Amino acid sequence: MAQSLGILKESASQTAGPYVHIGLLPNFVDIKGVYESDLGSAMVNEQTKGERITICGKVFDGAGAPLRDALIEIWQADSQGFYNSHSELRGTADPNFTGWGRQPTHMESGEFRFETIKPGRVPYKDGRLMAPHISFWIVARGINIGLHTRMYFGDEEQANSEDPLLARIEHRVRVSTLIASREGNNYGFDIYLQGDRETVFLDI
Amino acid sequence: MSNKKPETGAFWARDHTRHPPALTPTYKTSVLRSPQKALLSLDGTLSEITGPVFNPSILGELDNDLIHNYAAPGESAIGERIIVHGRVVDERGKGVSGALLEFWQANAGGRYRHKKETYLAAIDPNFGGCGRTITDEDGYYRFRTVRPGAYPWPNGVNDWRPAHIHFSVFGHGFSQRLITQMYFDGDPMIWSCPIVKTIPDKAAIEQLIAALDMNNTIPMDARAYKFDIVLRGRRSTLFENRLEGN
Ligand SMILES: [Fe+3]
Numbered sequence: 391m392a393q394s395l396g397i398l399k400e401s402a403s404q405t406a407g408p409y410v411h412i413g414l415l416p417n418f419v420d421i422k423g424v425y426e427s428d429l430g431s432a433m434v435n436e437q438t439k440g441e442r443i444t445i446c447g448k449v450f451d452g453a454g455a456p457l458r459d460a461l462i463e464i465w466q467a468d469s470q471g472f473y474n475s476h477s478e479l480r481g482t483a484d485p486n487f488t489g490w491g492r493q494p495t496h497m498e499s500g501e502f503r504f505e506t507i508k509p510g511r512v513p514y515k516d517g518r519l520m521a522p523h524i525s526f527w528i529v530a531r532g533i534n535i536g537l538h539t540r541m542y543f544g545d546e547e548q549a550n551s552e553d554p555l556l557a558r559i560e561h562r563v564r565v566s567t568l569i570a571s572r573e574g575n576n577y578g579f580d581i582y583l584q585g586d587r588e589t590v591f592l593d594i
Numbered sequence: 595m596s597n598k599k600p601e602t603g604a605f606w607a608r609d610h611t612r613h614p615p616a617l618t619p620t621y622k623t624s625v626l627r628s629p630q631k632a633l634l635s636l637d638g639t640l641s642e643i644t645g646p647v648f649n650p651s652i653l654g655e656l657d658n659d660l661i662h663n664y665a666a667p668g669e670s671a672i673g674e675r676i677i678v679h680g681r682v683v684d685e686r687g688k689g690v691s692g693a694l695l696e697f698w699q700a701n702a703g704g705r706y707r708h709k710k711e712t713y714l715a716a717i718d719p720n721f722g723g724c725g726r727t728i729t730d731e732d733g734y735y736r737f738r739t740v741r742p743g744a745y746p747w748p749n750g751v752n753d754w755r756p757a758h759i760h761f762s763v764f765g766h767g768f769s770q771r772l773i774t775q776m777y778f779d780g781d782p783m784i785w786s787c788p789i790v791k792t793i794p795d796k797a798a799i800e801q802l803i804a805a806l807d808m809n810n811t812i813p814m815d816a817r818a819y820k821f822d823i824v825l826r827g828r829r830s831t832l833f834e835n836r837l838e839g840n
Contacts, residue, residue, distance in 0.1 A: 398685045398824045402798040403613050404775040405621075405789060406760070409706045413698025413760055416724045419708055424663050424722050425654065429696075452626035459710075465646065465768045475644035476600040477766060490646035512640050525641050527771055532623030534614035534792050536771060540641075555636055583627050593608060593633035594642050594769050 403535035410461050410529060415494055430463065430492030433506045437486040440469025440507030444576045445541065448500045449528060452584030456500025460530035463492045464504055464541075466523075471510030508543070514554045521549035521556070528581065538592045541579045544571045555592075564590050603829035604638035605769050606685060614792035621788045622749055642769035643828070648694040650728050657726050658737035660699075664722030671721035673702025673740025675816035678776070678804065682733045682763065685827030689733025693825075696726040696762040697737065704743030713745050738816060744783055756783035756790070765825040776821045777803045 411419040415428045434442065445464075448456040466489050467473050474483035474490075483489065487507065495502045511519040521542055528537040542550050550556055550569065559565050567589045570577035581589045616628035656663035661671045678697075682690040700706045700723065703715035707723050721740070729735045739759070746754050759776045777784050784790055784803065793799050801824070810818035 396687065397827070398683065398687055399609060399612055399798065399801065400685055400826050401772065401774050401801055401824045402793045402795070403772060404760075404792075404802070405624075406762075406773045407789075408710060409698065409708045410760070410773075412706060412708055412722075413696050413724045414762055416722065421664070421707060421722045421724060424724055425657070425726075429648075429652070452628075455626075457627070463771070465641070465644075467641075473640060473644035475647060475766075477602050477644045478640070479600065479602060488646055514639055515637070520639065520641070523641065525768055527768070529773055530627065532621070532625075532627035534616055534618060534621070534624055534628075536773060537629065538769065555634075555639075558634060558636060584630050588629055588631050590631075591629050591633050593610075593635045594638055 405531060405534050406461065406529040406536075408459055408531045410459075410531075411494060414461055414492065418494055428492070430490055433488070433491040433504065435486055438507060439484050439486070442575060443506060443508050445504045445506065445524070445570065445579055446501055446576060447570075447579040447581060448502070449495055449530070449581045450583065454585075457495055457530050458497050458500045460495040460502075460528060460533075461492065462495070462502050463490065463527045464506070465490050465525040465527070466506065467509040467512050469507055469510050471512045473512070511549065518552070518554060519549070521546050521553040523553075523555075526581070533583075537583075538594055539581065539589055540568055540592065541577070542569045543577065544569050559590055564588075601766065601828060601831070602643060603831045604643055605767055605826045605828045607635070608826065612793070612795045612798040614794070618788075618792040621792050624792070638767070638769055643767045645764060645766055645768040645770065648692065648728055648764065653726065653728060660721070660723065660725045660737065660739035663725060665720035669720045671701065671740050672718050673721075675738070676741050677736060677738055677810060677812065677816050677818040678759065678821055679734070679736035679807075679810060679818060680804075680821040680823065682729050682735065682765075682823045682825065684765065684770075684825045689729070689731070690765050690825055691729055691731045691733060692766075693729040693733065693735075694726065694764045695729065695735055696724070697739075697759050698724045699739065699742040699759045700745055702740045702743050704745035706745075715743065715745065741778070749788055753788055754783055756781045756787050761823065763823055763825065767828070770825045772823075772825060774802060774823070776819075778819065779803055779805050
């Protein structure tokens, strides 16, 4: 026998369950007074640089019904393409933009909504620029392990056509599941957990 | 926050044999909420190896004390008082500093403070059920709470959740993001729970069971449970400055 690599194993995921809001958005479910506000509920302030946008959408299950108990987090670069993170060594991100947001899907309509800014382009590992995108992470009752995906911008056709991640999608018809459509300053981005229109989810 | 050098290596691939698959029919809600197509695998880019930073200044004084953070002045939540403590490390065994941990749970009777919760067990007026903390520079954390009760849930006709605390964990990169649950050593309900049983690997289940830790109790006050959390490891950036063609 050789020496052991001494490697630990990642803790197993468990569903966020029906009461995820108690822990992550307590004010949203009327647990008041523990935290001043829900973390991640406001992404921009008056000083944040960049083009203001709104992202709206729903998360659909395999029967076509919107999830009314999901929680979504997004993570993105600032308007110059810098992440507000310790691992960002290329430059300093906008101090008025953390790049991270957290929202529920509405308990009746199922719609989620983020007020943010359009991110700049970030380089891929080989230096090519990726198209502007926002990372999404979706958890809910019935989802055993958080789902990662990306949202790209419908008005960035040229950049999208050169994007290394989009280029990896074998069934080209599925590329459109990651592309949000623009209407004014609003981008519509629906997520399908199953079926013909199933969103491309990532093991990243 | 720390004088440790920031790391920029990509995260190791996830070992899906230790995580629940998306589709687990005995946990019925997963049937319509499980992707059916293969995930697209991609080595982490800057978008995944970076992640949000949480400064300890966001924390209130009672955020890590569920016995008091919702209670009326001079009151406290009812139940067995416990300390939960441990360390967040990555698969290399390195402590994860500055990790935001958020936790939520039912009260001592097994009841959640939530409008969709219908279990007949009583609400505790002094228990909200949420708390949070941030790990220190070596990855250690602790909080105080009451031991949650078991509760029934509509899945099979007589399914009960073992006592558990839900944990949400941020590491240093967004692809380390994890939600899991902590169970209590010796609880016979663990092995019959359809949600626990979504995990296909016995050792991976045991890794979610906190040990009773009598060395860290507060005598005449609270017992302690030790619960370590492991996040994905990452490659060293050494020898990785080669540009990749594609
Ligand atoms: Fe629970």
